[in-house]
Amino acid sequence: MQKNYDPQEIEQQCYKDWEAKGYFQCGNTKGETFAIMLPPPNVTGTLHMGHGFQHTLMDVLTRYHRMMGDDTLWQPGTDHAGIATQMVVERQLNNQGVSRHDLGREKFIEKIWQWKEYSGNNIGKQMRRLGTSPDWSRERFTMDEGLSEAVAEAFIRLYEDGLAYRGERLVNWDPVLKTAVSDLEVVQEEEKGALWHFSYPLEDGSGVIEIATTRPETMLGDVAVAVHPEDARYKNLIGKKVKLPLTDRLIPIIADDYVEKEFGTGCVKITPAHDFNDYEIGKRHGLEIINILTPDATLNDNVPEKYRGLDRFEARKIIVDDLEQLGFLVKKQPHTLKVPRGDRTGVILEPYLTKQWFVKASQLAAPAIEAVEAGKTRFVPDNWKNTYYAWMRDLQDWCVSRQLWWGHRIPAWYDQSGHIYVGKDEKDIRQKYQLSDDVVLTQEEDVFDTWFSAALWPFSTLGWPQKTPELEKYYPTSVLITGFDIIFFWVARMMMFGLYFMKDVPFKDVYITGLIRDAEGQKMSKSKGNVLDPIDLIDGIDLESLIKKRTESLMQPQMKAKVEKATRKHFPDGIAAFGTDALRFTFTALASTSRDISFDVARMEGYRNFCNKLWNASRFVMMNLDGFDQNHTSLKMGVAEKWIWHQLNETIAAAHKHIAQYRFDLLAQCIYDFVWHQYCDWYLELAKAQLSDKTIDLYHKQAVQFTLIQVLEEVLKLAHPVIPFITEEIFKQVKTYTKTKDDSLMLSAFPCFDENLIDQASVEEVLWLQKVIISIRTIRAEMNIKPSLEIPLYLKNPMQSDIDKLAKTQKIIQYMAKVSSVTISDDVPMSASDVIGEMELHIPLAGLIDVEAERSRLEKEKAKLDKEITRLSGKLNNQKFIANAPQDVVEKEKQKLAEFESKYGKLQQQFDKLASLSAH
Structure with a gap:
C-alpha cells in the first residue's frame, strides 16, 4: 500500500472497473428482490447538494442489499423537464436572433434533442463521481420511446374511464412562458405593496359600499360584492346592486360564509376569473365569469376601450388615477403581501381562466389514502404521512396540460366542430371512432405536465404497458427516497397512478429526507452565495475559481459583489479536496430525522481523517503479518481477540438494525465508533503489545494476526456501502492474506451477526484493562513523568476478580503503560494514586520526578x-x-x-x- 491515502489516484479508475465488469446490473443473483427508483433529475441541470445527499443514501441501501445477496435494481434515468428545457434552448436561439416560432415546432424540437444529447451526460458523470451504482444498462429518459408509449396509454385509459376531461378553469398562468404551471413551480414571496380602498355606489343612490384590493386592475372583472350573511352592517343590502365604477355594469351584493366579518371592511369584491377563492364563490352562486386578461397579461376586449391592450401594471396606475379623479378612491395604505412568482421566469403569475386538460385526482386519491392507512406503504419518519393525508383529502382536479412544444403531446384530436377524439395516433382514432377520410382532424397542441410522466416512473421504466419480466419481478419497488417538498407533487401522484394502473402501491416505504442547508442553517441559493457543488468538495477548488463559478450566471453587479463577499468570508482559502468517501460519510452521518440539515464543510475534515485513519490502520495490519499462515487451524484467542470479535459482532447487529430503520446517521456513527475507538485506538495497540512479546505462543500469535486481518476485512465490508472507494482499494491488498475468493467487495457478503462470537466476559476484562491503562497514563501526564521512563506499579486491596484479570493482561499493561513491574502489596511507598472499584493503583514517584x-x-x-x-x-x-x-x-x-x-x-x-x- 502507498504510504498516504490519495483519493484522486484511485476513485475514477476504480469506478470504471466496477462498471465495465457489470457489477451494478440487476439479475445477477436469485435472492429476494430489492428495487429502488432514482427520482429522475432534470436533464437541464447538474446535481446539487440535495441530489448528492439523497443519491448517497440510495447507494448505501443499494450496495448493502447487493452484498446481502438480493437481486438488486437501482433504476436510473432523467426527466425531460418541459418548461426548464424549453427555456434553455429558447434562450440560446434568442441570443442568435431566432425564435422558436421562426423554426416551427418540429425543427425546434430537433434543436432540443440535440441539446439534450449534449447536456444529458452531465448528471451521469456527476453520479459516477459520487460513486453511485445504479444499473446504467437500464437508464431511461422520460421522453424515450417506451416511456412516451406509457404516457399515451395512461392518458387514453384515464379518458376512456371518465377520469380525464377538457374544461375551462382557473390555473396558475405564466404570462412570459404563456403556459399553465404547477403549484410546485410557484414561489410565494413576501413583498411590500399597497392596499387600495374603493367605494362602489349603490344602484338606488342610498349610499356606497367600501371594498379593498391589492390588484385594482381586476375590479374591471368584478361580478359581485360579497358580505357575511350574519354581518348586521350589511344584512339589509344583500340582494341589492352596486354600480361598478369605470364600467356600465351593475353587480349584485351577495352573502357568503367565506367572507370574514372582522377583516377589512367586511366587503369583498368577487372576480371569479382572476382569483381562486372568488372562482369557488362564483361557482356556488352561479355568477358570470369575466376574463379581462390576454395570455401575455395585457387587458382584453372585455374592459372599456380606454384600457384595452395595456399591460396589467400599466393599467393599474391609470385605473387608480381614474378612480381617484372620480372620487371613488377612499385611501391607499402600505401592505405586505405574498406574491406568486414563476420559479423559472421570476414573473408575477396570474390566476387565469383557460381551457385545459384535467385528471379527476380526487377519485384516484381514495385508494392511495387507504393504502397508507392500511400500512401497505409507510412513511419514514412516520409523521410525514399526515402531510400526505392533508393534501390528498383536499384534492382539486389536476391540470395536466401545458402550452409548450417540448414534452409528450396530448394524444387528442379535434374535428371542425370541436369534437374531441382520444387515441394513439390519427389512424387509431379514425378506426376507433369510425371516421371517414373527409373528416379533418387537428392534433392538440398542448403537452403533458412533466409530473404526469413522472407519476408513471415506478412502472413505466420497467416496461409498462407491456407485461415484462422486470415489471413482474421488481414492482412494487422496495423504497423511495425523496424530499418532503415533493410529497404532494410526485409521491402522491405515483401512489394514485400505481394503484390505478398496476393495482398495487408503487413502493413499500417512503423515506423522507431533510433539506440540506448551509452551516448557518440558511437555505442554499445562488443569490446568497452559499451554494456548494458536490464535485468541488470532492476535487477541491481555489477561491478565485469558486467566486467565478458562483457569480458568472448573476446579472446584477450588486448581486455579484454580495456573493463574492460571502464567498471570501466563508471560504478564504477556497475548498480543500476531501475525496468522494469523506463526502459520502458526511452525508450519511447527517441523515437524521430532522427536517433541516446544516452542512458544515468543516465536518468533512473529521471524515477525511477517518479515511486516513482506516488507511494507516490497514498499513499497520499488513506490516504485522510476517509469518502469518491463513490456513492455520489451531488459534488460541486471548482476551483482547475475544473482545474485538464481540465488539465487531455487536456493531454488525447495530448496522443491520439501523439500515432496516433508515437511521443512516446511526449507521455512520456505529461504524465510526468501532473503527476509530475500538479497532484502531485499542485493538491495534493491544495486538502490538502482544506481538512485541518475544515469548508469545505461536498459536496465540497466529490468533492475533488472524484477528487483525479478518476483523479488518469485516470492517471493509461493513463500511463499503458508505465509503466504497477506499474500502475497495484496501480490500485489494487485504484479500491476499485471507481466504476470500471475491474479486471485489461488491461481490462480498455483508457481515452477519454470529451469536457464537458473543463474549461478555471479555468485555468486562478489557474494560478493566482500559481503566487501568488510562489511569496510569493520566497519572503520568499529571505528574509530568517522562513518556520514555518505565515505572513500577503497586496494586493495593485488589479483589480476586482483579487478580484474575491481571493474570490475563499483565504483559499488555506493562507494554502499553510503560510499567516495569506490577506488585500487589498493602505496603505502598510514597506515590501518586488512583482508584478502580476497591483496588488502589499507586505509582511511586521517588526518583521519577524532581519535586x-x-x-x-x-x-x-x-x-x-x-x-x-x-x-x-x-x-x-x-x-x-x-x-x-x-x-x-x-x-x-x-x-x-x-x-x-x-x-x-x-x-x-x-x-x-x-x-x-x-x-x-
Missing part, C-alpha cells in the same frame, strides 16, 4: 490560571457587559471561566500530591 522543579512548573501554570480567572470573573460580574454583550458571547466567556476553574482544581490536586510526597 521542586515540578512545583515551580505548577506554580507558573497556577499563576496564569489565576490571572485568567480574575479577568473573566470581573468581566462576568460587570452588569454593563452582561446587559450589552450578545448572549452567545456571554455564554462563551462563562464556558471559558468554567474550563479555567476546572484546570485550576486539577492543578491543586497535583499540588496536594507533591505536598504528600514532600512530607514523606
